[in-house]
Amino acid sequence: MRVLLTGGAGFMGSAVARQLLEEGHAVTVLDALTYAGSRAHLSGVNVDFVEGDVCDASRVAARVAAVDLVVHMAAETHVERSLQDAAPFVRTNVEGARVVLDACRHASVRLIHVSTDEVFGAAAPDVAFQEEDPHAPGNPYAVTKSAAEGLIRVWERCYGYSASIVRCVNNYGARQHEEKAVAGWVRRAVLGHPLNVHGAGGAVRDWLHVEDFARGMGRVVAYNGPRKVFHLAAQCHRTNLEMATRIAELSGGAAVRCVEDRPGQDARYALDDAATRVDIGWQPQVSLDDGLRRLIVEARLR
Ligand SMILES: NC(=O)c1ccc[n+]([C@@H]2O[C@H](COP(=O)([O-])OP(=O)(O)OC[C@H]3O[C@@H](n4cnc5c(N)ncnc54)[C@H](O)[C@@H]3O)[C@@H](O)[C@H]2O)c1
Known part of the structure; x- marks a missing residue:
């Protein structure tokens, strides 16, 4: 297939580009x-590669117009930046999503839109959100991703154009910007600096290796059944304190310290991905310790 991949020069997009090429697709990256x-x-x-704005x-x-499928991943993605200035998030994550959606609708090209577990807001300890649960985003980044999903749903109702949505949990792995938690902690650990966690470090996230996410995206691309919303999760829930502590242990014992919490911090994110796993025949393969060890080795080589 000829695939247009937006955001393919980013962390997860560059892993998806590799996966799609391995599966025999021709990939154009717009970034x-x-x-x-x-x-x-x-x-x-x-x-x-095409340098351009969505x-x-x-x-x-x-x-x-020149492809069979669009995978839309371009976005502003860092929650802390969205708290400082939401404008680029609204522009790229909402208007950019609208532009891509309309282009796909007019050209009758299939669209897979990549979204996030954050659209649901915080999950109670015994809850994992289902595909059709209502959204309750808790920070500026999350509300822009929710708005993009809202456009997709309303466009289906009003214009009969139906796009797919893939929601995933926190990814970690190679080529992640060091402003993000795991990449930043690994960098600091190999430099022997203390690892900072927000608040008491009790926020729970589900950690998926980016190569597992990319393999899941390959399965979604190949899928041609009725499912329209896909959940890709790891079911590897750890508090931020547990994650930072494990990175410190694996890298030789850097200190971990708690710093001021950030506003709008959701206590826990969780997706139920059981139905998606069955439908696309996918499950994560990289264990947390293996994924973290690989990152630490790579960071030491830089
Ligand atoms: N990182 C995660 O853990 C995570 C979790 C859930 C969902 N997601 C979603 O996955 C997607 C990819 O996330 P990521 O972590 O790889 O992001 P990233 O920040 O690493 O990369 C984003 C890419 O989009 C590009 N981009 C930004 N604005 C653009 C614009 N206006 N036009 C064209 N390109 C633009 C950037 O140059 C960059 O290459 C995003 O849609 C994000 O919301 C990420």
Whole structure:
């Protein structure tokens, strides 16, 4: 298949580009190369690269017309940045999603939109959100991702154009920006600096290795059944304190310290991905310790 992958120069997009190429697809990456994206993330990877903004409707339409499938991953992604200035998040994550959605609708091209567990807000300790549960986003980033999903649902109702949505949990792995928790902790650990966790470190996240996410995306691309919303989770729930402590242990014993909590911190995220796993025949393969060890080795080599 000919695939247009937006955000393919970012952390997860560059893993998905590799996976889709391995599966025999021809991949065009459309990416604005913000601070989070880099051509180096695609070094040695045989994609057609187009530098461009997903809010640029004519450029997006021209590229969409030339493919069979669009995987939309371009986004502003860092929650702390969204708390400081939500404007780029609303622009890229809502208007950019609308531009991509309309281009796919007009060209009758299939769209897979990548979203997040954060659209549901905090999950109670015994809850894992189902595909059709209502949204309750708790920070500016999350509300823009929820809004994009809202556009998809309303476009289906009003225009009969139906896109797929993939929601996933916290990813970690190679090429992640060091502003994100795990990449930042690993970097600090190998430098022998203390690892900072917000508040008491009790926030729970579900940790998925990015290569497992990319394999899941490959399965979603290949899927041609009736499911429209997919959950890719790890069922590997750890508090931030547990995660930072494990990284410190695996890397030789850096200190872990609690710092001021950030506003809008959700206590726990959780997705029920049982139905998706059955439908697409997927499950994660990389254990947390293996994934973290690989990152620590890579960070030591840099
Ligand atoms: N990282 C996670 O743990 C996680 C979890 C759930 C969902 N997601 C979603 O997965 C997707 C990828 O996340 P990531 O962590 O790889 O993000 P990232 O920040 O590493 O990469 C985002 C990419 O999008 C590009 N981009 C940003 N604005 C753009 C614009 N206006 N036009 C074109 N390109 C633009 C950037 O240059 C970058 O290459 C996002 O949609 C995100 O919401 C991420």
